Amino acid sequence: MSEAPAAPRTASADAPRAAGIDLLLRPPRPRAGWRLLPARVGAMCAVELQKLRHDRTELYTRAVQPALWLLIFGETFTRIRAIPTGGIPYLDFLAPGIIAQSAMFIAIFYGIMIIWERDAGVLTKLLVTPTPRTALITGKAFASGTKALIQAIVVLIFAAILGVGMTANPLKLLGVAALVVFGSAFFSCLSMSIAGVVLTRDRLMGIGQAITMPLFFSSNALYPTSVMPGWLQPISRINPLSYEVDGLRGLLIGTSANLPLDFGVLIVASVLSIWAAAALLPRLAK
Numbered sequence: 001m002s003e004a005p006a007a008p009r010t011a012s013a014d015a016p017r018a019a020g021i022d023l024l025l026r027p028p029r030p031r032a033g034w035r036l037l038p039a040r041v042g043a044m045c046a047v048e049l050q051k052l053r054h055d056r057t058e059l060y061t062r063a064v065q066p067a068l069w070l071l072i073f074g075e076t077f078t079r080i081r082a083i084p085t086g087g088i089p090y091l092d093f094l095a096p097g098i099i100a101q102s103a104m105f106i107a108i109f110y111g112i113m114i115i116w117e118r119d120a121g122v123l124t125k126l127l128v129t130p131t132p133r134t135a136l137i138t139g140k141a142f143a144s145g146t147k148a149l150i151q152a153i154v155v156l157i158f159a160a161i162l163g164v165g166m167t168a169n170p171l172k173l174l175g176v177a178a179l180v181v182f183g184s185a186f187f188s189c190l191s192m193s194i195a196g197v198v199l200t201r202d203r204l205m206g207i208g209q210a211i212t213m214p215l216f217f218s219s220n221a222l223y224p225t226s227v228m229p230g231w232l233q234p235i236s237r238i239n240p241l242s243y244e245v246d247g248l249r250g251l252l253i254g255t256s257a258n259l260p261l262d263f264g265v266l267i268v269a270s271v272l273s274i275w276a277a278a279a280l281l282p283r284l285a286k
Helices: 011-025 033-054 057-080 090-107 111-120 122-127 133-161 170-198 201-217 233-237 240-252 259-285
Strands: none
Touching (some): 090 201, 111 122, 111 170, 122 133, 122 259, 133 259
16 A cells, blocks of 8 residues: 655745744844944943942032032022022022033043043953944943933932922923933033043043033023123033023023024034044044
């Protein structure tokens, strides 16, 4: 009696086997850079939060300076009424400027960290991974934004204790958080770009100290642009810190502000600074 012919293989039965062979012959493609970006940003932010959780000293020491600005400078100028603020108590006018200032002071020396990573050999290891340079820089930029946001919360709590009238609207507070993060991202990438040019911590410290106070005093953080000397007003209008302060004042205390312009300037400045820092990153690894 002859054997029955074997049933023909179906296409569905052969498909898994063919797919497995194809996978061996052609390894899977690495994920595209844009898919790695959220994971890299999240990882960098988590690292910064872990550092703060293990050592809160930096958080406490950085809270001293904005507290002094609000308590001494703010209270003094509120009493003498030397700066015209359009009927707004000077302490209320000052608080958003101090939030932006403290975020900038954190971010402007962020390039020191990337030079330290270069010296420790960490940066070279990061650059040989498939993660794009823009993803690495963006992750570090928004990690800086996370630290600045924690600092901003500390300043807001201290300002509330001093009696500053601020909004409690959740949407406005979300906008405040976005402005702080984008502002900090810009200044941290500016710092990393400078690090890519000067290549050493000492030079970066000197340049950072040289530009920090001019950026602060040429903004509208302490006084309105209208009371500045004529030659300083155009500089204030191209200073990203001025747009961050303007947006923070509009959201927190309800002053007149051009929020689309404020957000637009900070977003464009952040994107351009990320691109510049990413382009200069290989210089640090040499």
